[in-house]
Amino acid sequence: MTATAHSMQVIPVKRSGPVHWLRSYRAMLRWQLTDMRLLLPLTVMVQLLSGVGLVLGFGLLISDITESVALYLSTGAVVVTLVLVGVIMGPQLIAQQKSSGSYDFMWSLPVPRSSASAAWVTLNVFIALPAMLGALGAAIWRYDVTFEVSFMVAPAVGLTLLTGTLIGYAIAHAVPKPDITQLISQLLIFVIFGFSPISYPIENLPGWLATVNEYLPFYPMANVVRDSLTNGIVTEVGRSYVILGVWALGAAMVAGWVLRRRK
Amino acid sequence: MVMSDGDSAGTSAADWTFRAEDVTKTYNGEVFANDAISIEVQPGEVYGLLGPNGAGKTTFVKQIIGLLKPTSGRITLGPYDLVEDPDVARQLCSYLPQAQMPIESFKMHEAVHITGLIRGGPADEVRARGDALIEALDLTEWRNTMGHKLSGGVRRLVGYIMTTVWPGKVVILDEPTNDVDPRRRRLLWDQIRSLGREGAAVFLVTHNVLEAEKAVDRLAIINEGKLIAQGTPSSLKLDDRGRLRLQLMLVPGNGVPELPAIVHDSARVGNNLMMVIDEGDAAAGIAWAQLMMVEGIAEEYALGATTLEDVYIRLTGHTSAEPDGT
Numbered sequence: 257m258t259a260t261a262h263s264m265q266v267i268p269v270k271r272s273g274p275v276h277w278l279r280s281y282r283a284m285l286r287w288q289l290t291d292m293r294l295l296l297p298l299t300v301m302v303q304l305l306s307g308v309g310l311v312l313g314f315g316l317l318i319s320d321i322t323e324s325v326a327l328y329l330s331t332g333a334v335v336v337t338l339v340l341v342g343v344i345m346g347p348q349l350i351a352q353q354k355s356s357g358s359y360d361f362m363w364s365l366p367v368p369r370s371s372a373s374a375a376w377v378t379l380n381v382f383i384a385l386p387a388m389l390g391a392l393g394a395a396i397w398r399y400d401v402t403f404e405v406s407f408m409v410a411p412a413v414g415l416t417l418l419t420g421t422l423i424g425y426a427i428a429h430a431v432p433k434p435d436i437t438q439l440i441s442q443l444l445i446f447v448i449f450g451f452s453p454i455s456y457p458i459e460n461l462p463g464w465l466a467t468v469n470e471y472l473p474f475y476p477m478a479n480v481v482r483d484s485l486t487n488g489i490v491t492e493v494g495r496s497y498v499i500l501g502v503w504a505l506g507a508a509m510v511a512g513w514v515l516r517r518r519k
Numbered sequence: 520m521v522m523s524d525g526d527s528a529g530t531s532a533a534d535w536t537f538r539a540e541d542v543t544k545t546y547n548g549e550v551f552a553n554d555a556i557s558i559e560v561q562p563g564e565v566y567g568l569l570g571p572n573g574a575g576k577t578t579f580v581k582q583i584i585g586l587l588k589p590t591s592g593r594i595t596l597g598p599y600d601l602v603e604d605p606d607v608a609r610q611l612c613s614y615l616p617q618a619q620m621p622i623e624s625f626k627m628h629e630a631v632h633i634t635g636l637i638r639g640g641p642a643d644e645v646r647a648r649g650d651a652l653i654e655a656l657d658l659t660e661w662r663n664t665m666g667h668k669l670s671g672g673v674r675r676l677v678g679y680i681m682t683t684v685w686p687g688k689v690v691i692l693d694e695p696t697n698d699v700d701p702r703r704r705r706l707l708w709d710q711i712r713s714l715g716r717e718g719a720a721v722f723l724v725t726h727n728v729l730e731a732e733k734a735v736d737r738l739a740i741i742n743e744g745k746l747i748a749q750g751t752p753s754s755l756k757l758d759d760r761g762r763l764r765l766q767l768m769l770v771p772g773n774g775v776p777e778l779p780a781i782v783h784d785s786a787r788v789g790n791n792l793m794m795v796i797d798e799g800d801a802a803a804g805i806a807w808a809q810l811m812m813v814e815g816i817a818e819e820y821a822l823g824a825t826t827l828e829d830v831y832i833r834l835t836g837h838t839s840a841e842p843d844g845t
Contacts, residue, residue: 270599270607271639283636290633294624357618364584365637366610366687518588518605 271366280367284375292379299345300386307337307391314455315398323401328489330395331482332455334388335416339448339477341384342420346376347427347441351434369515373425380421388413392485404487412484415500416477422507423473429514447474454478473503535562535597535688537720542592544578544744552578554744555592560737562688565711565721567731567738571837575744576724577617580691583722584614596688612689613638615682617697617724619674622666622681627658630666631680640685652680656706671698679707686719693724708734728839732827742835752827759795759825759833765804766821767792767811776816779807786832792817793838795829 289296310333315321321329353359365372395401424441431437448454451465452474458466469475476496483493537560544553552575560566568576581587583594585605594601594608601608622630628649635645653662656676661669669677675698683690692711696704711734715721725731731738732752740748740755748755762783769775769790778785781800786793796804801822808820832838 270604271610272606276639279639280637283633287633287637290629291621291624353621356621357616358621360581360586360616360618361614361620364586364609364614364616365634366606366639367637368606516605518585 272368277368277371280371281374284365284367284372285378288375288379296383300383303337303341303383303387304390306340307333307387308394310336311391311394312398321399323399324489326395326399326401327403327486328457328482329455330391330399330401331485332478333391333395334485335454335474335478335481336448337387337391338384338413338416338481339420339454339474340445341380341387342417342422343424343427343444343448344441345380345383346421346424347437350425350428351437354432354437355434363515369512373511373515376425377418377421381417384417403485406484408480409484411497412480415497415504416481419473419477419500419504419507422504422511426507426511426514429511452478471499473500476500476503535720536560537689538593538595539579539583540593540595542579542582542589542594544575544582544587545590551744553582553589556739556741556744556746558739558746558749560689560720560722562718562720563715564736565715565723565734567735568722568724568741569726569728569731569738569831569839570741571726571835571839573743574741574835576741577693578744579741580614580693580722580724583689583691584608584612610639611687612691613682613685613687614691615678615693615695617693619671620666620678620681622669622674622677625666626663627653627666627669627677628662630677631684634681635684638685638687645685649680649684652684652710655710656680656703672700672703675699676703676707679710683710683714686714686717688719689722690714690719691722691724694726695723696725696727696730704730726839728828728831729826740831740834742837747834748830755830756825756827759829761798762795762825762829763798763801763804764823764825764829765794765796765808766823767794767808767817768819769817770815773816776811779803781807784829784833786836786838788838793829793832795825795833 292299311330314326314329314333318325350359353362392403396403427440428437431440451461452472453461453466453469454474454477458469458475461469476499479490479496480493480500483490537558539556539558541555541557542553543551543555545551556579558566568579570576578587582589583601585601585608589602596611599607599611601612620630625633631649631653632645635649636642653659656679658673658676661673666674666677675695679692679695682692695711696707699707708730711721711723715736723731723735735752737749737751738755739746769792771790775785775787775792778794781796781803782794784795805820805822808817811817812820828839
């Protein structure tokens with residue numbers, strides 16, 4: 257018995273253009289959602305809990321929390337949640353693909369690299385948004401804060417998520433050894449939690465570290481997200497958008513270069 | 520059925536010959552993983568790539584699909600330069616890697632269907648062809664089973680279907696029969712043959728010489744990065760015409776005994792010693808084998824026709840039973 261005939265008489269013209277890109281994007285997103293389906297509900301839940309947990313944890317750390325401090329800390333928690341999804345999940349998943357040998361299969365598929373990457377960013381949005389909403393909800397419920405959400409929330413959250421995801425993605429593809437990727441991921445978490453002014457003002461840092469942080473992506477992320485959710489507690493937002501934009505573009509270029517590179 | 524969603528460029532009987540010309544791949548400028556390999560394969564041909572562990576077979580096919588870049592040389596398919604344009608290489612070539620497919624979270628039919636869509640096939644045709652292949656390989660009972668519950672052999676076959684549900688002009692199969700049970704192995708060979716009849720050029724990377732002998736139209740033997748022989752199984756066996764294979768099962772713990780002058784080539788796998796002798800020396804061979812048994816060195820012997828395996832041993836100095844990992 258043989259399968260149905262599959263004629264190869266017709267010349268396959270090279271497929272390209274927006275229709276091919278969209279088709280590929282849809283199929284790759286479907287692949288990635290199905291691939292994650294056993295883990296997706298759990299991943300979303302864990303992210304949601306960590307967002308809520310961060311916000312509630314501040315209340316235990318500081319006994320007499322004022323509304324302005326609560327506003328600062330809970331917007332910080334939102335940013336931490338958004339960044340961690342990108343810089344942890346991407347490297348973990350791709351490291352796993354590399355050690356199991358399925359990496360070669362995934363990247364031999366006939367789709368534009370950018371459509372596969374876009375599907376990956378979309379998946380990250382699905383995971384990060386519930387966590388972000390959870391953190392905001394917890395802050396409202398626990399500290400009775402009022403967020404002043406501006407229309408800039410879309411570009412601010414979008415750019416933060418995109419930059420975090422692309423940085424994680426670029427590292428994961430560029431570093432050949434999966435265990436080294438995991439180590440770099442850990443190092444990033446250490447830098448983000450310990451030495452990035454996300455949940456505290458940048459003025460609290462020693463001068464040189466503050467200068468360094470102005471050019472790293474994490475402080476600008478906190479600045480633009482906080483700006484879009486509150487009124488009048490941050491400055492120099494335009495500069496933060498520029499720096500963040502440069503990081504997003506840089507990470508996209510590195511990821512694109514790594515994915516196109518053939519050893 | 521067509522495999523392109525835009526075939527306006529015409530349907531003339533174009534030349535779809537696959538050509539690799541002097542493909543060379545070096546690491547650090549000194550280690551030659553591939554050394555000037557030239558191969559020409561026509562549509563419809565099943566072409567075997569045989570060679571021992573580390574010979575450079577997988578390195579070669581990864582350059583076709585654009586996962587690796589040749590240091591020098593050209594790879595073309597019809598009008599397309601696959602090295603210059605890896606995007607078109609991935610569209611025109613389908614690749615089953617040696618590693619298992621990542622389908623733990625997929626039901627069998629989902630893995631097949633979504634891969635077919637990713638490869639650019641229309642949904643209904645992908646579904647029909649996928650189900651036909653699942654049936655042809657006798658996997659229907661697991662159609663709705665999740666990947667993590669499938670055995671290694673079944674997963675291997677699902678990988679084959681994922682690769683060929685909407686195949687390219689070139690289909691590259693790296694050890695497709697690994698872990699597959701003997702009965703489904705035969706079904707798989709039927710499918711691979713029919714893939715050729717449908718017009719695909721099929722590259723079969725394998726270390727299983729005996730299986731390859733029955734399945735391939737032509738083959739190349741690669742050793743230490745070099746293509747050392749190429750042709751049909753029969754043409755490669757020409758040099759062994761008039762020769763026989765003498766097999767000696769050694770008593771465990773014994774070394775290889777001193778071989779008589781009539782032996783042309785020999786190789787040992789485990790306790791199995793394989794030798795090639797001339798037909799005219801058959802009687803002398805049997806007498807020597809019986810002497811080995813009397814002396815307690817061997818347990819039994821067998822005399823038979825030479826196979827491609829003997830050619831392979833002569834050319835590479837290896838037997839195909841050695842584990843493969845390149």
